[in-house]
Amino acid sequence: MDIVFDTQQEAADFYRRMPSSFRQVTGVMLINSRLAVFPQKTADYREFAQLITRYIIEKYEKKWIMFIIEKYYYFTDAEEKVTILNIVAAIFSGEKDDLPHTGTLQDRHETIMASLEGVLKEHNTFSFQSIIRFRLTAYREVLRQYVEIAIDEYKLEQEYQVFVDKLRRIVHAYKPLCEKIEVYDEHPFKLFDEHHRLIRNVQSVRSFYPLLKQWGIEAEPSIILSLIALAPKQVIVYTDRPEHGMMKTLHRVFEERVCFARRTLHLGNGSDYSG
Template identity: 70%
Template sequence: MDIAFESKQEAVEFYRGLPSTFRQAANVLLINSRLAAFPEIESDYKEFARFISRFIIDRYEKGWLTEIIEKHYLFTEPEEKIAILGIVSAIFAGEKNDLPQAGGLPDRKQLIIDSLADILTEHCTLSLQSILRFRLTAYREALRRFVEIAIDEYKLEQEYQVFIDKLRRIIRAYKPLCEKIEVFDESPFKLFDDRHRLIRNVQSVRSFYPLLKQWGIDAEPSIILTLIALAPKQVVVYTDRPEHGMMKTLHQVFEDRVCFLPGSFRAENEAGYSQ
């Protein structure tokens, strides 16, 4: 089997990426811009396909993704491209499993390996460029789907950030009405004022919602909007799930006004609270 590369440098890069044990087992030789290999068993062909897949991803994938972002979806600002590529990378790394669209996407590495399944055993001579041009249709289509999902997520994140920014400006624009609110992470949430008295008439803050609409915010009642309406200087949240999305949003909105304590801290002092 003889594989031609576009340049000697590319051939050297691929050759150096092969484990020495595999080079010996498959009798791999580097000859200028070509790679000659003489695999003796079927598993060597499968390994070779895996190494080609890794090489293609490492060398070409980022450029192809950027091309898709620019030409197909018309995002040309550097900051936008970096953000979208970051989301794609997170999806690849399995860090975006909460995105339902990402669950049904194929393994892009396996798509490349599958595209090489026949040609490595049936062709004595082939070129990497022919593989890139004619054999990766399913893989390139998958990349486009990954980018599409990443762009949808990027737009949602942008909308979310605009929402957070508006809430921060509301907090800064109005004078605090009380020193401290303590929040117990229960279902529903319990709120106590700075004298440890339960705030019972939480629904009264609904009068705050017309004001929110003046800021361009049309949202359902939530613990975050309730706290903004009460306008405390400090928010103390007793919770055992500080990494939950709601807690992260609280932190982004109230910034240094909010602190999180374990639920056990609340239990130690609960006797002092008025129900």
């Protein structure tokens, strides 16, 4: 079986990437711009398909993803494209497997492998470029689906950043109303004032929501908005999960005003906060 490349350099590059054990077992020979391969068993064909798949992904995938981002979704800013590309890479690596629909997408490796199966067994000679041009339609469609999910995630992250920025500006725009608020990470959260009195009266918090609308914020009540309404100089959060998304948002909004400490089991006997 011969696989022909456009250039001698590309053929040599592919040859060097092949494990020496596979080259020895299948008797691979590099002859100018082509490779002669002599697979004997079904396992040899599958391993060769895996090597071609890995080469395609390493050499072409990033470029094709960037093309899809610009051609089909009209992102032309270089920084935005790189950000979306990084989200796609995070999905591939399993770092974002909680995103919607990622579990239903086809595995891109297996998609390429399926496209190669007939070619390797039915043709004694074929060109690598013919695979690239005509055999990878399903793979490119899978990439497009991954990009679409990444763009949705990117837009959500942008909205989140705008939301956090608005909240941060509100924090800086108004004078603090109290020295310190202590937050105990329980369900629900418990808030104490600087005298360690439990804050129960949330009328002042509820009256804060019309002000939020003036800033263009439509949001449901949350611990973050409650803290902004109470406007403390300092926020101490007792938690065992400082890396949780809520805690990270608290830190982004209140910046140097917030600090995290290990959650204690005893809340004390404080009296109610009357507002």
